[in-house]
Amino acid sequence: MQDATTIAVSAPERAESAARERLRLIVRNIFPFAVVGGIWEIVALAGIFPRRLFPTLEDVASSFVQLTISGILPHHAIDTVIRLLSGFALAGIFGVTIGVLMARSRRAEDIFLPLVSICAPIPGLAYAPLFLLWFGLGNLSSVLLVGFVSAFPIIFNSWTGVKAVKEIWIRSAQSMGADDRRLFRHVILPGALPYILTGMRLGLAQAWRILVAVEMLAAVPWGLGWMIFGARKFLNTDVMMAGIVVIAVIGLALEKFVFRKIEDYTVVRWGMIAS
Amino acid sequence: MTDNRQNLRSAVRAAITLTLAAAAYEALARSGYFAPALLPTLANVARALFASLADGSMIVHAAFTLYRVLFGFCLAVVVGIPLGILMARFQRVEHFFLPLVSALMPIPSFALVPLFMLWFGIGNLTTVLIVFYAATFPMVFNTWSGVRSVNPLWLRAAGAMGADEQKLFWKVIIPGASPFIITGMRQAFLRAWIAVVGAEMIAASDWGLGWVIFDAKEFLNTDTMLAALIVIGCIGFLFERLVFGSVEKATVQRWGMTRAAKG
Numbered sequence: 134m135q136d137a138t139t140i141a142v143s144a145p146e147r148a149e150s151a152a153r154e155r156l157r158l159i160v161r162n163i164f165p166f167a168v169v170g171g172i173w174e175i176v177a178l179a180g181i182f183p184r185r186l187f188p189t190l191e192d193v194a195s196s197f198v199q200l201t202i203s204g205i206l207p208h209h210a211i212d213t214v215i216r217l218l219s220g221f222a223l224a225g226i227f228g229v230t231i232g233v234l235m236a237r238s239r240r241a242e243d244i245f246l247p248l249v250s251i252c253a254p255i256p257g258l259a260y261a262p263l264f265l266l267w268f269g270l271g272n273l274s275s276v277l278l279v280g281f282v283s284a285f286p287i288i289f290n291s292w293t294g295v296k297a298v299k300e301i302w303i304r305s306a307q308s309m310g311a312d313d314r315r316l317f318r319h320v321i322l323p324g325a326l327p328y329i330l331t332g333m334r335l336g337l338a339q340a341w342r343i344l345v346a347v348e349m350l351a352a353v354p355w356g357l358g359w360m361i362f363g364a365r366k367f368l369n370t371d372v373m374m375a376g377i378v379v380i381a382v383i384g385l386a387l388e389k390f391v392f393r394k395i396e397d398y399t400v401v402r403w404g405m406i407a408s
Numbered sequence: 409m410t411d412n413r414q415n416l417r418s419a420v421r422a423a424i425t426l427t428l429a430a431a432a433y434e435a436l437a438r439s440g441y442f443a444p445a446l447l448p449t450l451a452n453v454a455r456a457l458f459a460s461l462a463d464g465s466m467i468v469h470a471a472f473t474l475y476r477v478l479f480g481f482c483l484a485v486v487v488g489i490p491l492g493i494l495m496a497r498f499q500r501v502e503h504f505f506l507p508l509v510s511a512l513m514p515i516p517s518f519a520l521v522p523l524f525m526l527w528f529g530i531g532n533l534t535t536v537l538i539v540f541y542a543a544t545f546p547m548v549f550n551t552w553s554g555v556r557s558v559n560p561l562w563l564r565a566a567g568a569m570g571a572d573e574q575k576l577f578w579k580v581i582i583p584g585a586s587p588f589i590i591t592g593m594r595q596a597f598l599r600a601w602i603a604v605v606g607a608e609m610i611a612a613s614d615w616g617l618g619w620v621i622f623d624a625k626e627f628l629n630t631d632t633m634l635a636a637l638i639v640i641g642c643i644g645f646l647f648e649r650l651v652f653g654s655v656e657k658a659t660v661q662r663w664g665m666t667r668a669a670k671g
Contacts, residue, residue: 161503162507163507164503164504165503165504165505165507165508166507166508166511168504169508186526186527187527239418240421242418243417243418243421243422243425244421244425245425246422247422247425247426248425248426248429251426251641254641254644254645254648255637255640255641255644256601256602256605256606256640256644257602258518258602258605258606258609258618259605259617259618259621259636259637259640260637261609262609262621262622262624262625262633263621263630263633263634263637265625266446266625266628266630266633267446338514341514341516342516342517342518342602345516345518345519346516346518346521346606346609346610349518349521349522349610350609350610350622357519358518358519361519361522361523362522362610364522365522365523365525365526368526370523370526373522373523373526374523376519377515377519377520377523380515380516380519381511381512381514381515384514384515384516385510385511385514387514388514
């Protein structure tokens with residue numbers, strides 16, 4: 134009885150302190166942005182730099198809202214995301230296949246490894262002009278380049294991942310009578326998945342980084358990179374800033390929501406890594 | 409013995425693969441199916457490479473690129489390591505900088521190139537700053553997690569044995585965090601190398617390997633492009649293997665940190 138009353142009393146108190154804790158956390162996270170934003174605003178209003186080159190935050194916000202309402206910014210963003218996803222899908226399919234093949238067959242490893250290790254260390258963007266010449270300006274070359282560049286981390290990680298599957302798991306599955314297909318599906322794939330997902334995460338980050346630059350070079354009609362690059366000609370610094378904000382938000386969302394979720398559903402649930 | 413033979417067979421197979429790939433490319437180039445301007449033969453690429461090396465132009469381009477990348481990278485190291493250490497040691501600093509760092513990190517450095525071009529013009533300053541921006545974040549992040557992951561037991565043991573703050577810092581924290589810091593430098597250099605090529609293409613100046621590639625595109629000099637690509641790949645590879653490999657050997661491995669990290 135005594136216990137019940139103390140719990141009844143302390144429960145709302147605890148909820149209150151939890152709410153206060155959350156509020157404190159939010160304030161703490163916002164504070165640095167407020168400071169930086171304030172400094173930015175002061176410098177912009179002080180007129181040290183021309184306003185066209187160093188817009189105030191209101192300018193950036195208003196052009197952001199205007200572009201969003203008129204549908205220009207969403208159109209750019211959607212085109213960029215579609216390009217990113219199609220390039221990344223190519224990279225995922227080919228990267229995982231090649232990586233797994235390399236790890237499972239010595240012959241495939243001997244064939245692919247030299248090619249991969251020669252092409253991988255060259256920065257992805259250095260291939261861009263070559264791809265532009267071969268496949269023309271526009272969508273095809275940008276998607277292919279994104280796929281090509283982001284395939285390398287996926288290949289390397291799937292390769293290491295499959296190799297890192299414990300020998301004893303494979304042998305015990307075999308001695309319990311698993312055939313090749315079941316061995317692959319139930320032992321090798323789950324065992325290598327943490328590595329493969331890491332590879333995909335790295336690949337996606339690289340794809341995102343390259344794509345923005347490729348859109349500047351490849352003269353695609355729509356796309357965030359192109360929007361930023363085009364705005365430079367008209368000194369629309371506020372449009373550029375709005376584009377950069379959208380790019381940051383998409384990048385953060387890809388990392389936080391897409392991959393965290395996939396990890397929770399697969400690797401964490403299977404107990405391969407701690408959440 | 410069998411291991412040796414296995415390795416030999418791998419090497420032979422690798423050589424065969426590369427020869428076959430080169431032969432396939434050569435056949436494609438000579439077949440005339442594609443325009444020779446787009447798909448130069450290997451001999452032409454080699455000629456372009458040697459010609460540009462011999463007249464020194466490629467070396468000057470490489471020197472400009474290296475100057476930019478190293479300048480930016482050193483700035484990133486000078487700023488990134490102290491910031492990372494401060495963030496790991498003082499909670500107040502961490503609370504201020506961590507949200508900023510995590511918000512700025514996902515912005516690709518290339519997105520800032522047009523903005524920096526407007527602010528700082530075309531040329532060295534813009535490229536160096538882009539490299540700096542690209543390289544700082546991995547540096548900060550890795551230093552931060554490295555210092556935080558120093559085993560608290562070591563800190564307490566050193567404290568119990570009478571180490572003062574300064575000694576604790578130099579003898580325990582820095583060596584303990586060094587594997588992470590060196591990983592951070594590696595990642596930072598990789599990113600810097602990517603960033604410098606891109607920045608040189610977009611914010612074109614007169615010199616630099618990225619600019620060579622982009623400029624050669626305008627004149628359909630595919631052989632020069634491929635030659636510059638080879639130079640870029642070789643420099644990146646050399647830095648990755650020789651410089652960082654030997655730094656790792658001289659510090660982390662000598663202090664026995666990699667073994668400690670594994671065990």
